[in-house]
Amino acid sequence: MFSNKTEFKETFLKRLEMLYGKSFSESSERDHYQTLGNMIREYVSNDWIKTNESYLAGKEKQVYYLSIEYLLGKLLRQNLINLGIEDTVQQGLHELGIDLSELEELEADAGLGNGGLGRLAACFLDSLASLNLPGHGHGIRYKHGLFEQKIVDGYQVELPEQWLRGGNVWEVRKADLAVKIPFWGKVEARTENGRLVFHHLNAETVTAVPHDMPVIGYETKTVNTLRLWNAEPSQFPFHTDILQYKRETEAISEFLYPDDTHDEGKILRLKQQYLLVSASLQSIIKTYRKQHPNMNLFHHHVCIHINDTHPVLAIPELMRILIDEEGFEWERAWHITTNTISYTNHTTLTEALEKWPIRIFQPLLPRIYMIVEEINERFCQQLWEQSPGAWERIGQLAIIADEYVKMAHLAIVGSFSVNGVAKLHTEILKTREMNQFYQLFPEKFNNKTNGIAHRRWLLKANPKLSTLISDAIGTNWATSPNDLTQLLKYQDDPSFLEQLFKIKKENKQTLADIIYSKTGTIVNTDAIFDVQVKRLHAYKRQLLNVLHIMYLYNRIKEDSSFTVVPRVFIFGAKASPGYYYAKKIIKLINTVAEKVNNDPIIGDKMKVIFLENYRVSLAEKVFPASDVSEQISTASKEASGTGNMKFMINGALTLGTLDGANIEIQELVGASNIFIYGLTAEEVLHYYQHGGYQSIEYYHHDSRIRQAVDQLVNEFFPGVHNEFEPIFDSLLEENDQYFVLKDFASYADTHKTVGETFMDQRKWQKMSLINIAHAGYFSSDRTIKEYADNIWGIKPR
Structure with missing residues (x-):
């Protein structure tokens, strides 16, 4: 039924009539989506049965x-891609006056x-x-x-x-x-x-x-x-x-x-x-x-x-x-x-x-x-x-x-096996968090660094970049992701880097259109799209990001000579319903956004966007459009991260701590192609064990910190009264458990470097390409092969 578009169209129309008892002219988009889904499921049913039978027989x-x-x-388009029938279906539907992308929107x-x-x-x-x-x-x-x-x-x-x-x-x-x-x-x-x-x-x-x-x-x-x-x-x-x-x-x-x-x-x-x-x-x-x-x-x-x-x-x-x-x-x-x-x-x-x-x-x-x-x-x-x-x-x-x-x-x-999900994480389990168990059962502990489904996060989420890659190095990278390293031969090719820039700009425009439709805010696509999308948790330090935004806002307002490379700061996160503190951070981000986005003095220099209801289908639009990937958890706290890998394979540059898989990203791309700042895991763990950190000292000795932290409670944000006192208290009264103030200066300095680097677009695109080229290592294909060989003992059928 999917061998060519003519056969597809005939089968689609017959199936639609059989399922719904109505003609095509009377049918709805929902009918079309359900019909196509049923056809795909029927199409794979024979292979599904044969797969299970082969497992039983073998x-x-x-x-x-x-x-x-x-x-x-x-799953609709991903299934079409995996089955190799996306073009046939898209063309057949188009000739029937149906847009596949609109059918996708109907799928939850x-x-x-x-x-x-x-x-x-x-x-x-x-x-x-x-x-x-x-x-x-x-x-x-x-x-x-x-x-x-x-x-x-x-x-x-x-x-x-x-x-x-x-x-x-x-x-x-x-x-x-x-x-x-x-x-x-x-x-x-x-x-x-x-x-x-x-x-x-x-x-x-x-x-x-x-x-x-x-x-x-x-x-x-x-x-x-x-x-x-x-x-x-x-x-x-x-x-x-x-x-x-x-x-x-x-x-x-x-x-x-x-x-x-x-x-x-x-x-x-x-x-x-x-x-x-x-x-x-x-x-x-x-x-x-x-x-x-x-x-x-x-x-x-x-x-x-x-x-x-x-x-x-x-x-x-x-x-x-x-x-x-x-x-x-x-x-x-x-x-x-x-x-x-x-x-x-x-x-x-x-x-x-x-x-x-x-x-x-x-x-x-x-x-x-x-x-x-x-x-x-x-x-x-x-x-x-x-x-x-x-x-x-x-x-x-x-x-x-x-x-x-x-x-x-x-x-x-x-x-029989206990694995961590990044080299650092596994080492922390072995040497600290589960050290006594490791001493008892050393043979059980092993590392399997996480990976991502690179086909979804490139082929599906970023088809333009996927086409550019395939035109340059062939299509084998879809099944052999390490082939992406062949892109390194283009790192000094002005034409290729220009194409990379053009695709990123188009993806940024797509996201800008979504931002405008959802928030009414117009964002500048020439600005750095600086993105932090992940669960809202104190250790992931969305608070550090927002305090830095407040600092930049203060500088622009107070010093007319202060120049900043324009930025669009984009957040997406859900807080657990019972996580009171995390919900306060969401309120703070939105409160800062309202102030920044409506200030005529700020204009296009800076915008703050909170994307409501962050989810996979929205992530597929966010990652391809991102310039900077904020991976700023307190070192030692993020087991691995996988968002960092999705940003990387789409050409965003990582701004982060030496935590989780950020360490392995740096090992692959080199220190000059990533922006690292802040305390190391060893330093953080030393503070936890021996003390010695006093957040109040950073508050008193850094005027940038003091001004932003005071603004949480001094009526700087009109109409919110005592809303942000719990955040203020967490930083000072509770001694800043996740070292937000300790890392602030290093974070701000590194952001300055990010801006300066972005101004040299040729250099930025080269760094971006180097990240894409090395991202194949972080395919879940590699991770699963390691699990299959070293833990599960399973073999391909």
Whole structure:
């Protein structure tokens, strides 16, 4: 049906009539989108079936990637690109008077993720399929996702993210594969045939129904599966109030990351996590059973990878199945489990390492808690045998301690591999944050620097740049991203650099049009587009960025001779609904924007833009238009970052700290092609360990800092009263935990260098090209090959 545009048009018109019972002239854009989506899904169905059959027939090892979020973005054009039919479809639709880009607008960004963690999972799925590797994703089918962000009077307002309002054309509901998940109740132990057997009684069961989405590889016949679980009421629930049970059940898959400031939210999050792992394991084992007679060699044929700590309950759940359902003794079950599970750690932030109060965990998951307790007892016994009397060490390493279950500890003890996501991050885990575990299990720890789906972030997001690259070095870079280094031969080619400049200017105009349509602000496309788009978190230091903007504003206002290279500062970020401080920063950015953008003295010298509801489809417009990539987290805090890689491959230059993957970017492009400033991770960690930093000294000794910080509370911003006192207090009263004031001078100086460099456009374009040329290393294809070879042990089919 996609072999040529004539055949496509004929099939499209027939399918439209069959689906909707109306003629083309009576049909709507929504009908066209749904028809095309159905055609694509039908087109790949044969390959989808054959892929699964080949995995079963070949009996090769498969990996199952468990993640609480998948930030997929829109799939229509990406699927067309991967299938190699984009031009045929675009031309055929055009001849029917349909614009493919307008159909794309009808597709909602899938509301299944939030930030880098979820986007990484989506990139990994793309690479697994494109590399013909046997790997599938398991997640939750959130009805509303995180939230849709609206900015009202400068404040973030959260609305339900209605991404499923028009259905999801890519999914197939498989009610026949539904499984039961038990909560609450009690566990009874009985001796049967000489062994202790456990029965979970009076449980409240929930039905998990899978919705499968095809994951289409690039120019390959491999179609893997993303299986998303939807929580639905069971037919015969053990519950006295049926309506309450129905509400509580549907809430499990309603929102990503429900607010857990209260017990109700904690229970909901724990339910989500157990539903994900229990449903996934039941499904994985059912597939395994089609190939293998018993579970004894399960770990030889299956690897289950847990993306951060959210799916860690896979460890005790697999133990439960092996012991309670398969009849294994503890030691054999533990051997199988600890050789099946691998774990990625994504943070060095202690507060981000999940832990659950026993008072919630034990009654909600009684059998699972018993198993975790036994794992902890045996682990602590092992520690005691190594170092009798080392109570403090045992307390620090225990899985259950101080009335909490510590999920990261469980993940490390119960898995065979623990990886960080950038060289620095892994070193910090080994030498500091998880040093005691590293001393115990050095063989488990390894690094896998993150990567991005370079095809989406170039081929899809930046087609003009992709065409320029392909015209220069051929098209192999799409499957061999390291071929981008061939671009280095053009670094002194004036014609090529001019084309690079022209494409960037066109992309900036596209974003400028979006900014105008969304905010009413006209921005100068000759200015530096200086961009910080990522989750709003104190350690990511959007505050440092905005304080520097306030400083520039003050200088321009006070000194008519002060010259600044024009800049458009662009922010995009969602703050977690319960994250009070982050929401204050959003208000501050918007308050500064209002002041700067409406000041006639400032004019085109500076504009500040906050892009509402930042998401993948918006990111695809932002990255190609960016000149400067703000990667300014406090050194040691950002595990890796992947936005830095998306900016890089689109030719933006990094302004950042030596943190996360910024370090590896610098290693590749050289210190002269990146703008680095601020404290190193070592210096930051030294301050945390030994003290010695007094933010008040920087406030008193740097007039730029003092003026900007005072403006937070001195009525400089009319009508906001005490709005920014919490920010003021965080910097001075609470001693500036993330070293914003310490790094201010270095940041301001480096910004000056950025401006001076930008004035030499030939030099800037050469630096930009060098970044693009080296960005192939950061393809998720490379990352996934490393996982496949060094952790999962899977091979292409």
